[in-house]
Structure formats: C-alpha cells, structure tokens
Amino acid sequence: xxxxxxxxxxxxxxxxxxxxxxxxxEFAQAxxxxxxxxxxxxxxxxxxxxxxxxxxxxxxxxxxxxxAAVVNDAEAGIDFSRVVHAEERFTHQHPxxxxxxxxxxxTLERIRTMGAGxxxxxxxxxSAADGEPRATVTSSLLVRTEEDxx
Amino acid sequence: xxxxxxxxxxxGQQIGSRELSFSRADLLRYAAASGDHNPxxxxxxxxxxxxxxxxxxxxxxxxxxxxxxxxxxxxxPGAVVDYQARFTKPVPVPDVQTGSPxxxxxxxxxxxxxxxxxxxxxxxxxxxxxxxxxAPTETQGQELSPEAxxxxxxTKVLAKSQAIVLL
Numbered sequence: 001x002x003x004x005x006x007x008x009x010x011x012x013x014x015x016x017x018x019x020x021x022x023x024x025x026e027f028a029q030a031x032x033x034x035x036x037x038x039x040x041x042x043x044x045x046x047x048x049x050x051x052x053x054x055x056x057x058x059x060x061x062x063x064x065x066x067x068a069a070v071v072n073d074a075e076a077g078i079d080f081s082r083v084v085h086a087e088e089r090f091t092h093q094h095p096x097x098x099x100x101x102x103x104x105x106x107t108l109e110r111i112r113t114m115g116a117g118x119x120x121x122x123x124x125x126x127s128a129a130d131g132e133p134r135a136t137v138t139s140s141l142l143v144r145t146e147e148d149x150x
Numbered sequence: 151x152x153x154x155x156x157x158x159x160x161x162g163q164q165i166g167s168r169e170l171s172f173s174r175a176d177l178l179r180y181a182a183a184s185g186d187h188n189p190x191x192x193x194x195x196x197x198x199x200x201x202x203x204x205x206x207x208x209x210x211x212x213x214x215x216x217x218x219x220x221x222x223x224x225x226x227p228g229a230v231v232d233y234q235a236r237f238t239k240p241v242p243v244p245d246v247q248t249g250s251p252x253x254x255x256x257x258x259x260x261x262x263x264x265x266x267x268x269x270x271x272x273x274x275x276x277x278x279x280x281x282x283x284x285a286p287t288e289t290q291g292q293e294l295s296p297e298a299x300x301x302x303x304x305t306k307v308l309a310k311s312q313a314i315v316l317l
Contacts, residue, residue: 023183030183031214032170035221037228047226056221056230056313057214061184082200085209087236095228138234 002118002145006076006108011069013105016129017062021098024052031055044097054096060088063124063137066104070122076108078120078143086119087140093133101129109138116146153225154274156317159267165223165276167261169283170215171254172207172243178251180211194245204244207256209237212307216260216280220313223262223276231273232314239307241282257283259304265312278311 021041028038036043037053044052071080096102103126110121124137177191186208189196194204213235221227246253258280265277284303 027183030176030180031211031218032176033215033218033221033227035218035227037226047228049228053226053228055214055227056217056233057210060186060210060214064185085237087234088210088213089234090232092231 001077002111002113003075003077004111006073007111008107008109009073009076010105010107011066011073013103014062014066014069017065017102017104019054019058019096019098019100019102021052023061024054024058024098027058027061028055031057049095049097051098054098056090056092057088058096059090059092059124059126059135059137062102062104062126063106063139066106066124067122067139069106070108070120073108076111078111078118079145080141080143082144084142085139086142087121087138089136089138091136091138093135094128096126096134100134102134103127103129113145116144117142118145154223154315154317156267156269156272156274159264159274161264161267163264165262165264166219167259168219170258170260172211172241172256172258173254174205174243174245174251176254177205177207177211177243180208180214184208184210186210202240202242204242207241207243209235212241212258212280213237213311216258216278216308216311217313219260219262219278220276220315224315224317229315229317230313231316233312235278235280235311236309237307238309239282239305241307258307259283272317274315274317276313276315278308278313279306280308280311281305282307 033055112119121140126135266275281304
C-alpha cells in the first residue's frame with residue numbers, strides 16, 4: 001500500500017558524485033552531443049567555462065542515484081518493479097562542469113493515485129561542494145498499485 | 151561559434167532540424183554512460199514479459215539527444231538553463247536481422263522553433279518536436295498503411311519538450 005503521508009519527505013543526501021571529464025565525454029557521446037565544449041577543454045574555456053560542460057541532461061546520472069533512496073524506501077510502499085517514465089525536467093542554476101563534486105538530495109514531492117497506478121514525482125536538488133546550487137531535477141514515474149490480473 | 155542575436159529572434163522562427171538514429175549499440179552505450187541498466191532497454195525477452203513489443207530506447211536517451219539541436223543553435227550547451235519533456239510514446243529499437251548491432255533501427259526527426267522570447271530576462275524558449283519516423287522496410291512499423299509507401303509515418307514520442315536558452 002502506498003503511504004500518502006510520505007509526500008514531502010526529504011531523504012538524506014546521496015554519496016557525493018565527482019564529475020570527471022571522461023564521464024562528460026562518455027555521456028556526450030552516448031547522447032550524440034558533439035558540441036566541442038563537451039569534449040575539448042579549450043573550446044569550453046573559450047566560452048568562459050572553467051572546464052568541460054556537461055550536456056543539459058547529464059544531471060540525470062546524479063538524480064537517479066539520489067532517487068534510489070525513494071525506490072528503496074519501505075515506508076513509502078511504492079512498488080517500482082514496473083515503472084514508466086512519464087516526465088523529466090532539468091533546471092540549471094549553473095552549468096555542471098568537470099571537476100565539480102555534486103551533492104544531491106531527493107524529496108518525494110507528490111504521489112497522485114490514478115486508476116491502477118500512481119504518478120510519483122520526485123525532486124532532486126543538486127549543489128556543488130561549496131553549497132552553490134547547480135540543478136533541480138524533477139522526475140515523474142508512473143507506477144502500478146494493483147496486481148496485474150494476467 | 152555564432153551565437154543567436156536576441157534582437158533578431160521572434161516567436162515562431164525555426165531554429166533548424168536534424169535526424170537522429172538509434173541502434174542496439176547506442177542503447178548499450180547510453181546504459182553504460184547513464185547508469186540506467188533497466189533490461190527493457192537491452193533484453194527482448196524481458197521487454198516482452200513486461201508487456202512491450204520488444205526493446206525500447208531509454209526515454210532519457212531520446213530526450214538527451216534531442217536537445218543537441220538547441221545546444222548547437224545556442225552556441226554554448228551551458229546556455230541551456232532549463233529543459234523538460236513528457237514521454238508519450240515508446241521508441242522501439244528492434245535488433246537487426248543480421249550483422250552489426252551498430253546498424254540503426256530507429257530514426258527520429260527533431261525540429262525546433264522559438265516558442266517565446268523574453269527580451270528583458272534574455273530567455274528564449276525553444277519548443278522541440280520529436281518524431282519517430284516509420285521505416286517502410288520494417289515489419290515493426292505497423293502504423294504504416296500499405297498504400298502509404300511514399301511518406302514515412304511520423305509518431306510524436308515527446309510532448310511539451312521545451313528548452314530555455316539564456317542569451
């Protein structure tokens with residue numbers, strides 16, 4: 001049973017994530033992002049960035065690690081064995097750069113039951129080691145609440 | 151790199167388009183790079199067991215790839231300060247019959263146009279249209295009617311796909 005009272009619950013921060021140049025290049029290659037600011041230091045610096053710039057959706061890596069706290073939360077009572085990703089949003093307060101050490105903390109924002117399922121919305125706040133905000137990642141997953149009759 | 155000039159921009163202008171294609175190898179690369187190892191993105195048997203027709207692309211691969219058009223138009227990926235999308239339809243990526251898993255089996259068409267200009271805040275909203283192109287040669291493309299062989303079917307796979315660029 002889904003525990004509606006868990007809405008608004010904030011979980012302890014996830015383990016810090018260190019952003020490497022290699023991770024940015026590998027992610028950029030995976031999303032076919034060939035902008036030179038993802039790959040060449042000189043190109044990123046020419047645009048005024050300290051180091052390689054992560055693609056706009058890179059924060060999903062950090063967010064999903066933090067969201068694991070909700071998935072593993074027995075008190076929330078949400079069955080994540082069958083999920084459909086419904087919505088995602090990234091709001092960047094500052095670009096994520098190679099060399100950043102990112103802290104991420106997830107909040108179980110909302111549980112909206114609908115038919116045989118529920119829309120679960122999480123919000124992850126990502127900040128740099130100095131506490132400066134980097135990104136807010138909002139993610140909505142459609143989960144099942146009833147047993148599959150099949 | 152040329153950056154767009156704020157004074158030249160108005161709502162409704164096209165920023166361009168590009169085609170993207172995904173192969174099974176692309177899905178594996180995205181799984182590795184993102185840490186999302188859900189087997190519906192690499193194992194057909196498992197995908198069938200959860201009610202899909204077969205392996206589908208990560209929604210985040212589609213979303214993450216589509217925004218490249220905006221990064222390149224902006225001239226700086228760091229200028230994309232906000233990006234959102236709703237996942238409305240799956241992107242099936244069937245295995246090829248023979249040969250290299252690098253062979254693309256899904257094609258997407260990305261088009262972008264300016265949805266709003268906030269000159270004071272220097273924020274430009276770019277609305278992306280992301281469509282799966284039907285492949286007439288593939289049995290997978292059931293949405294194709296037999297006579298529609300000249301125009302490939304187009305299915306929107308993302309909705310409300312919007313990026314905000316800070317100029």
